[in-house]
Amino acid sequence: MAYSDKLIEHYERPLNVGTLDKEDPNVGSGLVGAPACGDVMRLQIKVNPETQVIEDAKFKTFGCGSAIASSSLATEWVKGKTVEEAMALKNTDIVKELNLPPVKIHCSVLAEDAIKSAIADFRRKQAVARGEDPDVGIGQKDENVVQLSK
Amino acid sequence: MPSPFEILGVEARFDLDLAALEKRYRELSREAHPDAKRSATLGASIDLNAAYRALKDDLSRGRALLEARGVAMGGEERENDPGFLMEVMELREALGDARDAKDLGKVLVLATRVRGFYDASKKALTAAFASSDHAIAKHHLGRLRYYRRFLDEVDVIQEENELA
Numbered sequence: 001m002a003y004s005d006k007l008i009e010h011y012e013r014p015l016n017v018g019t020l021d022k023e024d025p026n027v028g029s030g031l032v033g034a035p036a037c038g039d040v041m042r043l044q045i046k047v048n049p050e051t052q053v054i055e056d057a058k059f060k061t062f063g064c065g066s067a068i069a070s071s072s073l074a075t076e077w078v079k080g081k082t083v084e085e086a087m088a089l090k091n092t093d094i095v096k097e098l099n100l101p102p103v104k105i106h107c108s109v110l111a112e113d114a115i116k117s118a119i120a121d122f123r124r125k126q127a128v129a130r131g132e133d134p135d136v137g138i139g140q141k142d143e144n145v146v147q148l149s150k
Numbered sequence: 151m152p153s154p155f156e157i158l159g160v161e162a163r164f165d166l167d168l169a170a171l172e173k174r175y176r177e178l179s180r181e182a183h184p185d186a187k188r189s190a191t192l193g194a195s196i197d198l199n200a201a202y203r204a205l206k207d208d209l210s211r212g213r214a215l216l217e218a219r220g221v222a223m224g225g226e227e228r229e230n231d232p233g234f235l236m237e238v239m240e241l242r243e244a245l246g247d248a249r250d251a252k253d254l255g256k257v258l259v260l261a262t263r264v265r266g267f268y269d270a271s272k273k274a275l276t277a278a279f280a281s282s283d284h285a286i287a288k289h290h291l292g293r294l295r296y297y298r299r300f301l302d303e304v305d306v307i308q309e310e311n312e313l314a
Binding site: 031 | 223227228229232235236238239242243288289291292293295296298299
């Protein structure tokens with residue numbers, strides 16, 4: 001199986017690896033994982049609350065090369081976009097750009113989930129800062145999810 | 151396609167006696183060897199090897215058992231416990247730091263801790279399979295995968311240090 005040059009580039013020299021201060025009210029953090037492959041991905045965005053523009057994005061991923069490349073590309077893409085624009089990012093865009101093989105498509109889904117989860121976290125924080133109930137409006141929790149105790 | 155349990159002719163359960171499994175595999179291998187029996191085929195030999203490999207390992211045996219019981223384990227499932235993900239992230243970061251600092255002692259301490267988690271999850275997985283609680287079994291199989299990834303990384307670090 002031949003991996004694309006872009007994928008290899010993002011894997012060997014990933015962009016935006018690192019951490020943002022998760023206590024910062026303008027930072028949203030998304031932490032996601034896929035138990036089928038044992039990957040864990042943390043993606044963070046720093047948003048300008050006035051303009052809603054994502055000014056910085058960082059990630060840390062422990063997983064396969066495709067998962068690392070997907071998160072690297074995702075952070076690169078959301079930087080400079082508004083939160084609204086970033087919400088529209090689709091995993092298929094990542095698949096196309098990196099030319100991911102079918103067995104690695106789930107890595108791009110994970111990256112999309114990580115962005116959405118970081119944005120949700122940012123919005124929740126903003127709602128709290130405004131003194132609103134953070135759960136109003138983000139009540140669309142996945143009904144299929146079974147919460148399991150340890 | 152018969153399940154690996156069927157190919158090896160053993161009961162489809164998680165807590166297989168691995169020594170007995172190996173013995174069974176060796177017997178069947180001898181029978182399946184083309185030198186031993188003219189009707190034997192190379193294909194049967196390959197299937198037998200693949201089945202044994204699948205059952206020898208906790209993770210692939212767990213997956214094979216779920217499949218044999220008609221439960222699919224796709225790649226789209228999400229780990230939904232943020233506390234667990236946080237813990238995995240912190241463990242992986244601590245391991246990365248210990249690796250960078252070439253602190254093999256710290257690596258081994260972390261490895262021992264994660265091996266403990268692995269064993270606890272494996273115990274819970276065994277119980278879940280015994281009571282046919284497949285949602286719980288899937289959950290713990292996912293945990294084992296995370297711990298295995300961690301321990302694989304420990305192996306890589308140890309190899310690096312042996313080579314150095």
